[in-house]
Amino acid sequence: MKVVVQVKLVPDAVQALAIGSTLRTVNEAANWVSKVAFDRGVPREYELRKHTYAHLKDSGLGAQAAQHTIKKVRDAYTVLKANIRAGNLGRPGSKRRTKVESKPITFRPDAAHPYDDRCLSWQYDAQTISIWTAVGRLKNLRFACSADQLKTLREYRQGESDLIERDGVFYLIAVCEVPEAKQYEPDGFIGVDLGIVNIATTSTGHRAAGRGLNRYRQRQLRLRRKLQAKGTPSAKRRLKHRRRKEQRHAANINHIISKKIVTEAERTSAGIALENLGGIRQRVRLRKPQRATLHSWAFHQLGTFIDYKARRAGVPLVYVDPAYTSQTCAECGHINKRNRVDQATFICRSCGVVAHADRNASRNIAARGEAAWTAGRESRVPAATQAARTEENTPQPVVPYLQTQSLKAGSS
Numbered sequence: 001m002k003v004v005v006q007v008k009l010v011p012d013a014v015q016a017l018a019i020g021s022t023l024r025t026v027n028e029a030a031n032w033v034s035k036v037a038f039d040r041g042v043p044r045e046y047e048l049r050k051h052t053y054a055h056l057k058d059s060g061l062g063a064q065a066a067q068h069t070i071k072k073v074r075d076a077y078t079v080l081k082a083n084i085r086a087g088n089l090g091r092p093g094s095k096r097r098t099k100v101e102s103k104p105i106t107f108r109p110d111a112a113h114p115y116d117d118r119c120l121s122w123q124y125d126a127q128t129i130s131i132w133t134a135v136g137r138l139k140n141l142r143f144a145c146s147a148d149q150l151k152t153l154r155e156y157r158q159g160e161s162d163l164i165e166r167d168g169v170f171y172l173i174a175v176c177e178v179p180e181a182k183q184y185e186p187d188g189f190i191g192v193d194l195g196i197v198n199i200a201t202t203s204t205g206h207r208a209a210g211r212g213l214n215r216y217r218q219r220q221l222r223l224r225r226k227l228q229a230k231g232t233p234s235a236k237r238r239l240k241h242r243r244r245k246e247q248r249h250a251a252n253i254n255h256i257i258s259k260k261i262v263t264e265a266e267r268t269s270a271g272i273a274l275e276n277l278g279g280i281r282q283r284v285r286l287r288k289p290q291r292a293t294l295h296s297w298a299f300h301q302l303g304t305f306i307d308y309k310a311r312r313a314g315v316p317l318v319y320v321d322p323a324y325t326s327q328t329c330a331e332c333g334h335i336n337k338r339n340r341v342d343q344a345t346f347i348c349r350s351c352g353v354v355a356h357a358d359r360n361a362s363r364n365i366a367a368r369g370e371a372a373w374t375a376g377r378e379s380r381v382p383a384a385t386q387a388a389r390t391e392e393n394t395p396q397p398v399v400p401y402l403q404t405q406s407l408k409a410g411s412s
Contacts, residue, residue: 001180001311005152007145009129009170015138019170022133023163026069027107029056033073038104042081045074062132068114076105110165112173120161120172124154129172131163143172152176167243181314186271186373189318191366192261192306193325193358194275194299197343200257201358203366204264208257213250217296220246250298258305262313271316273369274303275325318376320368329353330363 011019033052037043040051049070056066080100083089090097119132127150130139145153156176164171191203199210223242227235265272277299310317326346328335334350341347346357 001178001308003152003156003176003178003308005145005149005157005174005176007143007149007153007172007174009172010142010144011138011170015141016170018133018135018138019131019163020165021135023111023113023165024109025134026061026065026113027109027111029059029061029066029069030073030107030111031104033070034076034104034106037073037077042074042077045071048074060134062119064116064119065113065132068116068119072107072114073105076107080105112162112164114160114162115172116160122153122157124150152178167240178312180311183314183316184269186316187269189271189273189316189366189369189373190261190265190268191273191362191364191369192275193362193365194277194302195358196297198358199253200261200302201356201362202261202264203359203362204268205359206260206264207358208260213253216249217246250296251301254298254302254305258302258309261306262309262315265310265315266313271318271369271373272306272310273365273372274306274317274319275322275365276319277303277322316373318369318372320365320372322365325361325364325368326357328360328364330355330360330367 009019033048033056036052037048040048042048043051049067052070053066056069057063061069084097084101089100115131121130123129126140127144128140128142130137131141132138153174153176156178157174158177159175161172161174164173189203193201195201195210196214197210199208199213201207220242224239227239261272264270307317309315324335327337327339329339329346329348329351331353332348332351334348336349339346339348340357342357344357346355346360347353
């Protein structure tokens with residue numbers, strides 16, 4: 001399982017200038033390569049390298065830096081093509097899609113740049129790195145991270161690391177290949193109902209209320225509007241200083257919630273069943289005041305956190321179809337739109353059971369998760385092995401004794 005570890009670089013003034021100029025240099029080169037690729041119809045990486053590699057080397061980039069720059073550009077066009085094919089940029093002829101297809105991809109001056117082990121080496125004991133720059137190799141460049149991050153880097157770091165600049169601070173994002181824990185056979189499933197009023201509600205009774213986070217988002221929204229309306233240089237500095245603060249706060253809350261859910265599942269030897277909410281923003285139609293709330297709902301991030309924490313702990317995880325889970329009675333299975341009286345109340349029109357709506361939905365999700373796990377378990381045996389087992393377990397036809405003796409006599 002791949003996880004990333006982000007460490008903060010602590011350069012001195014000279015080192016900071018060298019790293020900053022390197023990022024600007026490689027991204028200017030990436031913009032030039034992107035223009036060449038666009039003019040030539042975005043050829044394959046090998047062909048693009050024939051048209052650009054020599055020029056990049058002559059401009060002062062090292063061999064590995066030039067290769068990574070070309071590959072970064074080609075990967076960007078691959079992602080763009082995939083988004084166009086998936087329809088994420090609109091239909092053919094739409095304004096957004098036409099705008100994207102009519103010009104080459106551009107890279108910001110502080111965009112991330114990949115480094116491999118030839119351009120970057122780690123000294124874990126001293127917590128320093130040696131890194132290639134456009135003005136030469138920098139050695140003894142310090143980095144800061146927690147003890148757990150350092151242990152993960154020392155034991156599991158593999159592949160490339162990305163150098164980025166964010167708000168004047170440099171970071172290295174390293175890829176680590178962490179082994180997954182062996183999954184156990186779950187004793188039941190914990191269903192998790194995701195929402196906005198209640199961020200997560202489990203079938204075991206845990207409810208993570210979203211009131212605090214929603215109020216925090218509203219407060220941040222009012223403050224941003226106030227500063228934007230003011231428009232003074234001081235207000236713009238405050239806006240820049242507060243950027244991504246709400247995002248970090250929401251991510252921290254999602255980490256806390258996901259850790260509680262996975263810990264409870266591991267403690268009770270249960271699995272986790274999550275809703276597959278992909279495409280919900282395209283399906284749901286809301287009034288304008290509600291759109292900001294829907295689009296700031298970080299359900300995918302919470303699901304991702306639960307996913308990777310469960311894989312590291314060996315907790316089984318399944319995704320289920322969320323259709324009608326809020327309208328289905330967890331006791332009798334009756335489906336009726338009127339069962340959901342309001343946001344918090346569920347009253348079955350058939351059996352009369354009264355329950356919290358999110359808790360009832362989480363129980364339905366848990367039942368679907370157990371059914372999905374059972375179906376998957378039955379289909380895990382390879383086809384050849386399953387056929388052999390079927391043949392082995394099939395009773396052979398019983399031949400009467402007299403018929404057997406007559407056959408033997410005839411053969412003799």
